[in-house]
Every structure is written in C-alpha cells, then in structure tokens.
Amino acid sequence: MPEKIDYDAKIPNNVNLSEDRRLQRALEGWQPKFMHWWGEMGPTLETQGVYLRTAVSVGREGWAHFDHVNVPDYRWGIFLAERDPDRRIAFGEHQGEPVWQQVPGEYRADLQRLIVIQGDTEPASVEQQKLLGLTAPSLYDLRNLFQVNVEEGRHLWAMVYLLHAYFGREGRDEAEGLLLRNSGSPDAPRILGAFNEETADWLAFYMFTYFTDRDGKYQLGTLKESSFDPLSRTCEFMLKEEAHHMMVGTTGVDRVVIRSAELIREHDTLDIGPHGGIPLDLIQRYINFHYTVSLDLFGSETSTNAANYYTAGLKGRWQETRRRDDHKLTGDARTLERPGGDGTWTTEEMQAILLLNLDLRTEYVADCQTGVKRWNKILSDAGIDHTFRLPHPGFNREVGINSGHHVTPDGTIVDERTWEAGKPKWLPTTEDLTFVRSLMHPVYERGKIASWVAPPRQGINGKPFDYEYVYLT
C-alpha cells in the first residue's frame, strides 16, 4: 500500500486504484454525478481560487499541502491511513482475531448501513452551508468555509469508496443514493434530523462546526476502532481532516465572544446588538440549540443496535484500546438517568453494553465542556461577569429517553405550558435569527472583517490575516 498519493490518476488515491479496473470504472462512473451534485448543491459563491489544504500523502509529514485551488478543480480522492499489518480486533466476540480486510458476509448489511449513515452526513453539511459564502465576514472565514466544504466532499468520497469497493452493486446504488437525498428536501431528506436543519448564518456555522462536526469526530472515532480494517483506516485519515473543522468552530465562537466582550466593555452595556455585536444571551441560545440537536445524533441512550455492532466488532467505543475492561461488556453495568412523568429523575441500572450511545455521548459532552470553559475564560479575562453553560442533556431533545419530556436547561422537568413560556429564553427566537442575519454582510476586502466578530489570532499556514486567501472575480 503506497503512502504516497497518486495524483496523476483521474481520481487521486493511495489504494492502487489503477490496478483494480472494475473499481476504477465504478468510481469514474460516480465522479461526474458527484461533480454535478457539487455544482447544484455546493457553495453558491464563485471564486477564482481558494487557499486550500490538500493531502498529498497520508503519513505524518506532508499530508497538508497548501495552495490556491480553483474549487471545482479540487482533486477529491481516496486516502486511507497506513495499514498496520499486525492489527487485531480489540473488542467484542472476535476480540484477538486479525482484523478483516474483507467484509464478512454475516455483517454485510450492518456495515453497509453504518457506512451509508456516516456517508449521508458528509454532503449534508455542504448543502446546509450552501449560501454562507455570500455573507462571509472575511476572506479568511470564506477560505475556511471552502476548506470545510471540500473536505466534507472528500469524506463523502471516502465512504463512497468503501461502498463501491466492498459492497457490490448494492453499494453502488447506495453511493448514488447519497447524492439523491438532500438536506431539508421535502421529498428525500437526509437520514438524520440535525442534517436537515438550516445553517443560515455564520454564528450557526461556527456552532455547527463546533458541536455537530464534533459529533462527527466521535462517530468517526468509534468507526476507527472497527474490525473492518478499510473502514478503520478511512476514518483514521478523516479524523485528521475533521480536526480542522473543529478548529474553525472553536476559534469561530472564540472570536465572536472576543468581539462581544470588546463591545460590552467599549459601550459598557450587555445590550450590544445596536452596536453591531452579538449579545451573550443570544450566543447562549445558539449553544443550547446546536448542542442539543447534536446530542440527538448519538441516538437513543439505550440501543440494541449499538450493542449488536459492538459485539460483532463493527463499531467500538471512543479510544477502545485505551479502556481497561474486558472489551466485551456482557457483565458490566452502568446507570441511566431517566425523566419520570411525575417530574423527578430516576436512576436505573442497566447492562453497560446497552448504553454504548450514552457512553460515547458522555465523552462528547466532556469535550464540548472544554469549549465552554475557553469562552468563559475570554469573558473573565475581560472582566465580564457572565458564564456560558451547556444545557442539561434532557433539554430540547427529539431522540431517546428525553424526547416527549419537557426539561429546562437546568434539568428541571416541567409541564408543557412552562416549557413553552420558557422557550424564548432558552432557544433562538425568530427575532434572534433575524437579528443575526441582519449582521451578515459580506466583507471581502483583504484584512477587513465584519463588526460582530474579531479577527483570528493566527492565519492559515503561517500566513497573516490580511493574506489574499480567496481570489474573487
């Protein structure tokens, strides 16, 4: 398996595509469909070149190569992390056996489903972010948007490669289906709810890349543990790219908070809306929304599907190999907090293996918390007495044991009327969205930035903020 990526091929890859005529033909058949989709559903804004990072090899060095690229000419391709020939299955009933290089027939349907669901999310966010280029707060941000978008496109390629290479004609049909479903489409929506929500403004984009892409990180992390080695290696490389999306989210929210803090101090008021800034309570409502919608992506707290995937070795836990238990979990117990009809929380002990979605979500929540700490530190450094909080996991949920219950951000179970009355305090209102949208004017001059967000501390690849990251017409 060459570590070097073959860039001369029509489809750049490090999987020896040129030696597999059948697969090459299949993927070359899919490529124009992808390009058509990109043309229809990809970024609306036309550019003459964007300073993009492109992988040229998957090893430690040089997977990030920077240059101005005409976006439609971006070389989407297939890159898998290097293979560890001694890798063994780390969990479930096949623990200790060599990992699989082919799909076992027994698990074919389950693996296909996992890959289709993961694959379905990748192009969805491109569709959700389609219009954001028209209102970017700076060239730097515009560039990041494109970077995120092309890499989501590449992640789609990654899943499509697996479907084409390992799942036969059905895999090819599913790969085509990934382009036929569209975010928010009334006819054929994306499979998961969060990927049918709008990402209408840049604050939402930062929140999405912080919270929702972070879910992606955790999902990829569990698939990286998979006994199906090609999936594992694909996800391992995707995780490298995903880290950047998270950076866009983390620093994006940072910069909004920094700017809001500046405006609060400058005008000595929390009501900075009239001064072109985003008020802290509105930021909190965005956090509440994007965080809870992302929690839904973890699925139901108790899941027999997740348990079955685990036992079969298809999908592990976050950092499975670092965990110190038997990696089978048939005898372990964990507790689950359940909302009751009488307004109290009850604790129920359950088999750990049935709570794997909860396990992953717990890791995710702890990770999300670090961002909140950062943003609070910005406020305290600026001497502003205000803290952001992650709402209770029962708040605003559509999936799992909390759906159907009315839980406030602090975890109180309330009746429907109290919930409806509190909603404008807790979740973005139509006025909030209209206000944020009113701030979204594009700023495409080098070195300039919109009023509501601070410039980044660092540029991309050592370049300054006023670098011409995007050539516009």
Next chain:
Amino acid sequence: MTTTTTVTFDRRPDEYRHWRLHVDGEVAWLELDVDEQGGLVPGYELKLNSYDLGVDIELYDATQRLRFEHPEVRVVVVTSAKDKVFCAGANIRMLAASEHHWKVNFCKFTNETRNGMEDATAHSGQTYVAAVNGTCAGGGYEIALACEKILLIDDNSSTVALPEVPLLGVLPGTGGLTRVVDKRRVRKDLADVFATRPDGVKGKTAVDWRLVDELVPRQGFREAVEKRAREIARESDRTGEGGIELTPLEHRYVDIEVGKDQVTITVKGPENDPGDLHEEGANGWFLAMTRELDDAILRLRTNEVEAGTWILKTQGDPEKVLAHEQAVFGAKDWLGNEITHYFKRTLKRLDVTSRTLIALIEPGSCFAGSLLELALAADRQYLLDGPPIDDEDSEERATIRLSEANFGPFPMGNGLTRLQTRFYGDEDHLAWLAREKDHELSAAEAVELGLVTDAPDDLDWEDEIRIALEGRASLSPDALTGMEANHRFVGPETIETKIFGRLAAWQNWIFTRPNAAGPEGALRRYGTGQKAVFDRKRV
C-alpha cells in the same frame, strides 16, 4: 407471557389506545399510533409502532366495524400516524418473554385478522391499501401484505423488510413468507434474498421485485394516497348505506361452561321469527349469535389454555334457525352479505382452533343448516338416538337438517365446504347429500349418510360420551393438536391453509428450538447486544 390477565376482546373506536379510525366518505383511514406504554401485559414497551395482542385486538375491532358500521366505505387506507416508521411488527420483547402457547395464539389471531382484511377486499368490495410512510419491518410488512395494494414512500431511505430469519432466528409468522411468493408472486430466489436481509429493500428495487406496488413521493404523500384511494374506490362494487352499530356484546345466545379439562359451548337458536335485518341490526339473532360465538372462541383460546376439549351443543327450534338463515341469505344486500361472511370467518376460527371439538347432538338441539356447520367443524359428532336423558317418556328425538348453508356459503380455509372436506373426492356421496337437504334426518339416516360419528342410544349415551371424553383428555395435547389439524384440512392447499398449517407448523417447531428460544437463542438474545449461539446441525 406468564400472566393472570384475562384478555377481553371488546373494544370501541373512541377508546382505542393504538389506532385512529377516521371515515371520510368512501375512504377510511386507519392510522397506527401505538402507545408505547399501552402493552396488554406489563414488561415491555411498544416502541416503533410495534404491536402486541392488544394492538391487534383493536385492529380486528376496526375491521369489523368498517364492514358493519360503514357500508359506504370502499377503501381502507392503513398507514402510520408516526413519522418515519410505519410499523416494526410484533414486539420482540413481548415475544421473547412469552410462553410458547401465548406466542402461537398471538400469531393465530393476527393471522385471522390479516385474512379478514383480505376477505373484506375479496367479498365486501372494501379494499385495503397500505400507505407505507416509513420503515416497515416484519409484522409491519405483513400488515401491508394483507392489503391489496402497497404504496411505499419514495424518500430514498424507507424500506420494507422481513428480518425475522436473520435477526431473530424465527419466521415471519403472519403469512409473510407465503404471501410474498403466493400472493405477490415474488420470484422465489428474490424472496430468499429479501427474507435473509435484515435491512430490507427500498424504492425501485422493491417495486421491481413486486414487494410493493407503487412509490409515492414524500412531498404530498397523503394527498397522493388519498387520490389513489379515491381511484380504487371507484372500481369497487360495494354499495350500501345505513350501517348498523355493533353495540356492546350481551351474552344471550352463547353459553359457556368452563371446566378443568373441557368447555361446553351451547349455542341457542332464535326465540322469534326473523324481523327486518336492518331494523334488528346487532340485535338480530344471526348476527348476535355470530358475534357471541366469535368472542367466545377468542376468549377461550386466549384465557383457558388447559381446557383441551370443547363440547359443542345447540338448543332451540331448527325451523326458526332456518328461517333466520333464509332472512340472511335472502336479503341480497350488503348486510346479508356481511353476516354470511362473518359467520364464515367465525367457523374458520373454529376450524383452526387447537382444541378437540366434539359435537353432542341431543333432543332439543337445533343442528340445522348454518348451525349444523358447527357439528361438521367438530372432530367427532355424537347423536343421541333416543329420548332426552332426563325425560325418558318424551317423544322428542334428536335430528339434524341439511340446507343450502352446507353447500357453499361457508367454505373452509382450503376452499371446500365442510361436507366436501368430510367426503373428500366422493362426488356421488355429495350428490346424495344434496338430495337430502331441507328435511329432518333421524339418527339412523344421519348414520347412514355419514354425518355423525356414532349414535348411541339413551342407555349407552352417558357412558359412551364419558369414555370418549376421558380417553381424549388422557392423550398428549400436542399430538392431538397435530392430528386434528391434519384431519381437518384435506385436499388442496390455499394461502390460508399454508399459513395456518405449513407456516404455523414450522414456526411452532422453531419457537421451541434452542436456536430461537433457548437461553442463548436468537429470540432470547435479541436486544442484549450479544449474538445468538446456534447449534449448527441441520435437522
């Protein structure tokens, strides 16, 4: 399910917990909206619109009401009120926790309800259409299969599936396998692929394989279904108005006496001459008797599982029975038609009941025409050749009577009448019987015509019957179930007999095998995250 719950079958639409019935002119909507917490017995949640016996009892009630209370309805759309899920089928935790007899009885009842839906389409011009608006798996797809048309939402992700074999180690138990190949004529190799795929088939492939009839876009789904339903309604020949209300059941004509090993069911004939069928409505003898008998069979099957022998008796005036029968047959309208088919279905329930059925024909009984079918459904018929046991001076003697009711309107699941089944292949005998209808048949004639098993006289009667019943009670109930089911259904196979015979027999076997029901079996391991352990030897 280990339970002391006594199951009743009385339901009313305004009290349904799981279904919503909405009638809009000639189209009725039957929407599944299962209350997760509404299980019939404690111990499981009915997630994803999955069902248990309680959900199906409501469905049965709805199908009956549609036939009797809504003669204007020509199309029934079965759909889900939940988003993204049509129905996940029978609840697995319920199945896994249930005792064997409960599972089997549950399957039997659900099968009868599905067959009833098809019967409504075939004989009442009330066409069932499945509007599959989300994931549709296992028993969920079997509900759709019982419909005449299956419309599947075209959202690029919703599937139909029969995942029992790969996921649970059992079979689709409500006719799924049979209907796929027999009714929908799916090619057997494709049916094999379909029934071994846990994830099912969607979209165009589902249409190509004939698993569904049409795809309907997600946007405007309901409107499109409605439009299609109206089109189908135009093709129906069902005409009628002035439906009759199925009032709460009163037990006037069917008495049940439950003993330890046996049950005595006595059907009483009408007291009066028939009046106007429509005016009498649910009070009319034929319909009231049928409803009570239907309810009795269902309750006894579910609640009295150790009473292995049912003794069938009648009591009343044969002439009045025949007069009421004539009123129904002679009505030549939708209500007469419905009552006829309802009695037919009730007799079919008796045919597939896994209890020994013994008819005792005594003086004062009214085994005439329609009610003689009860005796013909039984495994044995004993006719008392002599005066009533408690009145030896009486002139009264037991007789039976054949009428047109015994020659066509109440076929069994195998498509034959009970007489054709009894005298299978003996056309001369059947022709002879046809000449003997419409007059009283004495004990000697009944024996000669082969219509009864034996006709002991009044001196022997009590001992003969006691010995027959005691002998029966000493035999293996399993062996009896198997033997009776085999004897009752001679001749050709139909979808119905395959479902109740072949499919149910396999399922019965699989349900007791360790690969499904053992502690490490697929049914027991389902939902634990652990994989089933199979004994790989093929038997």
